[in-house]
Amino acid sequence: MEFARLVFVIMAKDLRAELRTKEAVNASFAFAVVILVLLSFVVESNDVPLPVLGGLLWLVFAFAGTLVLNRSFAREVPNDCLDALIAAPISGAALFLGKALANFLLVLVVELVALPVFGIFYNVRWTQQFWQLMLVVVLGTWGVTVIGTVFSALTVNIRLREVMLPMLTYPMLLPALLGAMELTGSLVTGAPIGPETVTWLKLLIGFDVLFTAASVTLVEFILVG
Amino acid sequence: MEFARLVFVIMAKDLRAELRTKEAVNASFAFAVVILVLLSFVVESNDVPLPVLGGLLWLVFAFAGTLVLNRSFAREVPNDCLDALIAAPISGAALFLGKALANFLLVLVVELVALPVFGIFYNVRWTQQFWQLMLVVVLGTWGVTVIGTVFSALTVNIRLREVMLPMLTYPMLLPALLGAMELTGSLVTGAPIGPETVTWLKLLIGFDVLFTAASVTLVEFILVG
Amino acid sequence: MSAVAVEGVWKFYGDFPALRDVCLTAEQGACLALIGRNGAGKTTLLRTIAGFSRHGKGEIRILGTSPRETETRRHIGFIGHGISVYDELSALENLTLYARLYGLANPRKAALEWLERTGLERVRDGLVREFSRGMRQRLAVARAFLHEPSVLLLDEPFTALDDRAIAVLQGLLRDGLAQGRTIILSTHQLREALELASHVALLIRGQVAFHGPCTPEMVADPGLVYARYGED
Amino acid sequence: MSAVAVEGVWKFYGDFPALRDVCLTAEQGACLALIGRNGAGKTTLLRTIAGFSRHGKGEIRILGTSPRETETRRHIGFIGHGISVYDELSALENLTLYARLYGLANPRKAALEWLERTGLERVRDGLVREFSRGMRQRLAVARAFLHEPSVLLLDEPFTALDDRAIAVLQGLLRDGLAQGRTIILSTHQLREALELASHVALLIRGQVAFHGPCTPEMVADPGLVYARYGED
Amino acid sequence: MREKLLYGAGLAAFLLLARNILVIADLPGEAAQGAIFKIIFFHVPAAWTAMVAATAALTLSILFLKTKDFRYDAAAVAVTEVGLAFLAANLVTGSIWGRVIWGIWWTWDVRLTSALVCWLLYAGYLMLRHAIEEPTQRATFAAVFSIFAFIDVPIVIFSIRWFRTQHPGPVFLSSTGSFPHDWTMVLLWNWVALMLLASILGAIRLGQEETQREIDYVRRMAHAL
Ligand code: HEM
Ligand SMILES: Nc1ncnc2c1ncn2[C@@H]1O[C@H](COP(=O)(O)OP(=O)(O)OP(=O)(O)O)[C@@H](O)[C@H]1O
Ligand SMILES: Nc1ncnc2c1ncn2[C@@H]1O[C@H](COP(=O)(O)OP(=O)(O)OP(=O)(O)O)[C@@H](O)[C@H]1O
């Protein structure tokens, strides 16, 4: 109970600070659109195979998402706020989950707004397997969020944060992204998840479970050692 | 003379702060490789047309480059260093050019190391038109740098820097990127710049000249109003 | 059992020994003024006591336990060089947040009370981003006192405060001492600090050069400690 | 011609008037102590005079010209709440950089000289990231004095300095005044400031409540200005 | 004692390796591929050695977090560096092989990509270490990162079983494998040689790390007195 309350307090704080000005979400969304446009130059031809477009979508999600995620612990830096959080009687796990949940919601919102835009730009009928797609989006996003949040904590105090963070985060994300890409690629063709793609789903779920458990266990070391 | 000296002082300072640890360049380079891997998910099949690969290359340059560029003015924030620069008897134009040159060199180094890696991973024989390609790389990079630097200055003091910057920068960069992409795409096929592609070269040069002039003129307003 | 006990603590930054075999104790209800020249190690020591920064050898106990225990943390109040409040939240939101984190029964009430006590009630809904330096410091004071900690670790708490706010803070500290709280504060404003202090510790290049009760003559001439136990 | 002249300056943050019709002058060789409670507008005023922040109505002249002229800037020295030195460069590199920016003839020599004067020569090759708070403030002082400015604008320059560094800074300021420099400084450490000041200005909620010469009785009892011209 | 052991092991590794090379040179070329096929005798054991090293790094990292004993940290660095070298050998031999057989240096299938990502992750581990100065923090953060990075290892191993890849499927230790028995023995012996080599390199690096720690300690004490 106490744990859940603290998680909620942290989450509410982050959401409030972020949504004080709705611009954060707006800007992240705008960025997603910009990447969509940029990528359209690369995959110029109109007859790109649909599965490739699934990959494209997750690339956009990854770039736009990490933009939000990077700020998660960076926000605690300016006035040494992290000190006060570490000093407070709250466990690292609660702090981490609170921040991860806030990030998850923010990233999810951006993604859900970007999805229809993606559909229009690339002529993808993404609604065909709506619920299965939502499942994949939620699972993939949670994976991205967990890794992003924990690495944001890991790099918050080191030199070269800005470069180290993406360099460490993206490779770690690849398995989850790969799974989400393959699944999305096949879902947008209208085919439901079948025996061929279910391996990817398992991979994705395994990734989420494994990393959530690892993060919750290890974050205490990161924050206070 | 005095102007050139001041430009040099600023450039030397930025390079020194950035290269204090060699890791900065290492990390940017590693990040470039990571993006190469990421993008491989989008252009999965082995028989991607070469021109598309040229586009891909510039996407990598744009993403890895802005990482370096973002830090340009952000570096002045922590101790209110920008105040001292503005207070010093140095014109906005010199400040801007110094920073832009430092960025240009850093981005160029990362790109030149990433090029061979790109060649191997995507099986591109990029050396066929070596000098023309270098010309395009230099022109394209300068375009990216000018825009990146000036927008870094523009957003340095606003909230949400991290999100606003890429959102504003990339769309502005599109013409330059488009030109560089088309040129690189045709150069890696082995064809030199010919009557068909020379328009893109003109666009690129025009972009560079125009935006350099505009930036040098307007940066004074951005910095001190 | 001392409220705060520091035993043989060493702390290195790379090769540089910022703290060398520091031993200090503060009994319950004592106010220890930590003084020392720029770079002597005051901040390092306070951060180490609070458990933010890992030390090499040595042991630190607060109320008999490690400063990293969740239960112990509930009883520590800390003001550092940073002010540890969020620029994007208002003064009231900041304090309410911390009140919640410490699990106070009525967060909003506690927050309002401390805004009032630090003279910030007028700007309670203003974002911290818009505060002047002294207003921020006042908020940091409110944050540190909010959960009625029994050990207060204050690093230059008088910085940026105006005469009135200094008087308020001194009042708060005096009340705290009367209620049995333990205070360790570092400062260069010796006059203000020594008026309150029951004990004084002088750090010189990471070593404790003097540790003892604060005598009336020290209060009368704040430069005395340096003159007598310093090296010049 | 006054060295610094502020005429009817207004400054708004959104709707909030941080400065209201401020008029002040400082003659060459004068030292004006700017005092006022937390949030009175001292920082805002100093930043406006230095030309960092745009004001609404009113006019500011430094040595007869606008503070934004490149030539004028060469004669201004500024210390703000931030310290304006780079964490990733060493103390010496920082000062040399600024010496170059101001086009001094021998940057390295000037830098070394000022490191010596502020007692930092021992750590001249240490990165600022590793400095204690007071060492940073000393470096900020060195940076502001480096180019021998004829107008010094100092926002709480005594912050974080130890007794010895305060004495050094006071000495520097005194020498500066003797050489005909003009100084405007804001501070809450009234004692240290009033010892130097030739004039005093009291800001209350963005308005000048008092502006006049600093009398011996003010020096003897620093609280006097507040008591006599303040509102409580 | 330890010195002698190292020399002995070194000699053994050298002799074994020399013998293996002679044996391999003597084998007839494979029917379809010819002599280049022999690269497999290094390609595969190098990969296995790297995987063993990664597993050791994981174990040592967990041990460090449990005990806070810096010897485990030193061992983890040593093992990771050696593993990285062997993984690089695997990548390079694979690339050369691919160049001959497939005609390209690289292709983006799951096996190759995951191996590359694995390399990037452990290279990131070393960069992360460089960016942190405080020894305890460095060791803790690196250990946490190492645990996270291990996720990629099973993916590298199982990728050819889970997914269709361009990379050859399993030929050892699987029912479908078609590798002659005596060749398998040669390969296993070469693995033994490489493992021995890796252990020696690891021991040398560990020795260096420990000497470095001692030097640091002495230097600190000198500073303190
Ligand atoms: C850069 C490109 C390559 C990489 C990164 C790579 C990576 C790997 C790795 C990590 C393993 C060992 C994993 C394990 O057995 O559990 C492996 C095994 C193997 N590789 Fe490659 N490889 C590459 C190219 C090639 C090529 C071009 C060929 C041949 C055409 C090849 C043939 C094999 C074979 C036959 C095995 C043994 C498979 C088994 O039985 O497990 N590899 N490779
Ligand atoms: N960025 C801002 N946005 C809105 N209001 C601001 C901003 N900066 C300052 N203010 C307001 O302007 C007033 C004057 O602030 P200023 O920082 O000048 O005070 P000060 O006299 O320097 O106080 P202190 O002694 O605490 O440093 C304060 O009431 C403050 O709330
Ligand atoms: N991150 C760091 N890396 C290296 N050295 C450091 C670091 N932080 C502090 N130091 C050094 O440790 C010593 C003690 O610093 P500390 O901040 O504790 O001093 P202080 O007593 O608080 O000084 P001040 O009164 O100026 O605040 C200083 O010599 C400083 O240079």
Ligand SMILES: [Mg+2]
């Ligand atoms: Mg300090």
Ligand SMILES: [Mg+2]
């Ligand atoms: Mg102020």
